[in-house]
Amino acid sequence: MSAELNFVGRIQTPYLTKQACPGQARAENGTSQIIVDEEYASALDNLKVGDHVQVLYWFDQADRHVLKTVPRWSKTNEERGIFSTRSPNRPNPIALSTVEIFAIDGNIMTVTAMDCIDGTPLLDIKPYLNQLKA
């Protein structure tokens, strides 16, 4: 059973290879641009500078057959179940970062520096909701 994703834009970063990508989105790495395809630009309406959003994107270079892995940060070399890690290699390589919006210019948003290769496909943007605080 399956479903089809339609890419709605792309993410602009300085990283050209998987090896160059940092482990997570991090404010100290500067900023990235989210470029939404023109046909989806109106879906950005009502987002504003200072908002935090959850960005979903697609690790198109991931290995989707991996179920166990040794994380990059591991000190023990222990293999872990992939659902207990945030490795890009997983059955559905949907990436997820929470970022702050620094600027919005038409279909381009400047946000906290992301962790993916330049040109990575965009899937979705959602307003951040802290479900643990509720």
Place this chain on the structure above:
Amino acid sequence: MSAELNFVGRIQTPYLTKQACPGQARAENGTSQIIVDEEYASALDNLKVGDHVQVLYWFDQADRHVLKTVPRWSKTNEERGIFSTRSPNRPNPIALSTVEIFAIDGNIMTVTAMDCIDGTPLLDIKPYLNQLKA
């Protein structure tokens, strides 16, 4: 440009229609079960009771052509860009909830009550990371 998702399990809830579903995953609604397909069960290794995880799932009854909507919680009836809402109706209807794990029994996890129809397809599970705290 597109990509294919492979469903890796399903979510068991008491909700049989879209109308019956609550707006978000909420602890006060009890618990739900995440049933991971047997072939992916080893990907759950190293998750444990008390962990918080981000669950990604697929709103297979969503309208994917909507770019603007009036949210259910709106008091003004103002239409908003879909990326500024968490509406299930969106170009890629990937749902995202942060839940707590209450029990793990083989390929079945009991978690905070989720907000989707019984049988909703599971896409991914990731350990929760508070990127706003860093």
